[in-house]
Amino acid sequence: MLHSAGPLLSVDLSAHETDTEDVSDVLESFIGGRGVGTKLVHDRVPFDADPLGAENRLVFTTGPMQASQMSFTGRMNATAVSPLTDGLLSSNAGGFMSRHFADTGYSAVEFTGESDELVAVHVRDDGVEFEAVPDLAGATVSETCDYLEAEHDLESDHVAAIGPAGENQVRFASIMTTEERAFGRGGLGAVLGAKNVKAVTFDGDSAPDIDIPSSQMEIHREAATDDNIMKEQGTVAVMDLANAMDGLPSYYFSERSFEGVEGINGSAVADKKYKKGTCSACAFACKLPTRDEERGVETEGPEFEVAMAFGSNSGVDDIVDVMKSNQLCDDYGLDAISAGNTIAAYLAANDEFGNRELIWDLVEKIAERDGVGDDLAEGIGRVHEDLGVENWSVKNMDFAAHEGRILHGQALSYAVANRGADHMYATFYSVEYPLVGDDQAMDNVGFEGKPERLAEREDLMALNDSGVVCKFSRDYMTPERYEMLFGADFEDLLDVGARTVTLERHFNNQRGFDASDDRLPYEDELEGLEDAIAQYYEVRGWDDDGTVPESALPA
Template sequence: MLHAEGPLLTVDVGDRSTETTDIDEINETFIGGRGVATRLAHDRLPFDADPLGAANRLYFATGPMQSSTMSFTGRMNCTGISPLTGGLLSSNAGGFMSRNFAATGYSAVELVGASDELVVVHVTDTGVEFEPVPDLAGATVPETVEYIETEHGMESEHVACIGPGGENRVRFASIMTSESRAFGRGGLGAVLGAKGVKAITFDGDSSPEIEIPPIQTDVHRDAATADHIMKRQGTTSVTELANEVSALPTRYFSELQFEGVEGINGDRVEEKKFKKATCSSCAFACKLPTKDEERGVETEGPEFETVMSFGSNAGVDDIVD
């Protein structure tokens, strides 16, 4: 069975040390990404660790097909104890970082301990560098990415970082990558901030080689040329269906259906879409760069979860509002 390859890299940001561990058996059993990260957390992370304490650990891991052209494989997983729930949590981000992570040659990276000063951790296939960055205290995500690009020549798809929210341990803070992609669930940005890590970067040239059968190329080509509502509307394409089957959260589930769904559905979002965007090697390009001409605002999204949370759940029936 195809599975992630490479050792576990443990990075102790407290004493600036690193260690590699053979985890072939775990990779073979749990394939990669969330499966491998969850197993590692189960084995190595104290269940009663303070989410914002040094004993908590963060695991970055991705799947085994990072050198392929298969759609939907360009995802990255981050696992740790959530400061929101106190339980084990996995968060997932798209974009392009997963390919650069795989290029380090590690199947998983574990952050342990806590730094007494703000640092950027640079992980490559030749080693790890700890860079003190006191001047980045309070910096936004774009400012942090700009610094790393200027000083190290690495663009945003190499970077996972936090803004002021993560530094201040806001319990729903995200870890951001590829400009607008987020490890958004569970507040793992606060965990990274509690460890004194402003950003972690991944770079290298050691991606595991996998055999690409001709049929995969054919499937990718067909997917790239075919019309599909997911390409045009992303996850918001399910809004109408969710409403029809009473699965669209409406006014905090006090009502079964939302009467204003036409103002927040996929068609409405598509009207605001002004270009295509995708994740690594994905032919579907389901991301939603949108623009409100009247206000001059450009953004990434919304996704279904955004439409639901700030639309039907709040009783708002206009996507612009």
């Protein structure tokens, strides 16, 4: 089976020391990326570790496909105990850093302990440097990247940085790379902030020699030549469809369609796109560099989730306003989905929907933990009672844009996902809109056949995150192509994903998670949900209370 190569680098921030360790057995069993990160955190972090404490470990990993030049492979993974969900969580980022990471020669790099001073850590194939950077305290992501380029001749695609939000341990702070790409959901930026790490850089010329089958180029050619609306509109292309289905969360989830949708939909974003955008080696080029010269706004995106959170869910119908919100989140180092949804909760509590100036002020206040921003920085799951609004989160992860009250399989996914109400854990929405062929599509209403299909999709997404292969490769990565690229039977590859999901669930069980956490705020509206959750546990081989029996743990 194709897998990553190279040792684990452990970076002890308390002692400013490093060590390497052979983890070939983990690589052979879990391929790379999320699978390897999950196994390492599961086995090396105490089950009762404080997410913002020295015992938590943050692990960067990439996968064997980063040795290729195939489209959909410019991504990498970060794993730790999440300050937002309090469970084991992996976050995935695109951009250009994955190949610089691979060039260091390490298969995984973990950060342990906590530094007694603010540092930038430079990971190279010839050693690790700890640089004290007190002058970067409070710096934005762009300011940090400017410093690293000026002082170290390292452009932003070598850099994983946090902004003020990470330093101030906002529970949904991001780690940013290439300035505008995010390890977004789950607050891993706060983990780096708690460890007093402002930035990590990766550089070298020691990428391991991993033989990738030539079939990669067939996929690359198709990605380059196929006509796909995502190349023009990104994920926001689905907004009109969601709105037409009465499935676009609006006004803090109180409504499901938005009268101002034309101001923030795919066409509105495409009108502001000024060049192509992509990730490393990818010819699909679905990214969205956008600009409004009149108002001086330039960013990348927004994608659908952010256009919902800062758009329809906040009562904003101007794409440039949403672009500015997105720009601010990137520079302060905030997950724009959670920031937008949390601000929407505040707008609902104070009857301020559509107040763009207030929204931008709240983004800054959250990042700085200033005034009301200090409360909002805790996220919806922890602040909703104080605001007097409904708790639109699962396991403290607020909801993505794909509406579970319309897409019932996606609702099931939100309920049981180890990561909470995140759309990318299984991407079940894609089979219910549908965004796939008729042979893969399912009716959006009801739960028949969906528990089994959900487990399979979770396993496939975990496989992609271990590879690492972008999830938007869905039209190109057939089971036969997985087998050719990874040199293993497709069912064996899915088993890697299944073992990854099971380890996540087991770790979270040891922290107190069980079936009582697999709940939705609208579950009474979905007949058959409870039975579907029970069937899902049965498919997984888990106990009725949503816990993993010892007999189901992977070796």
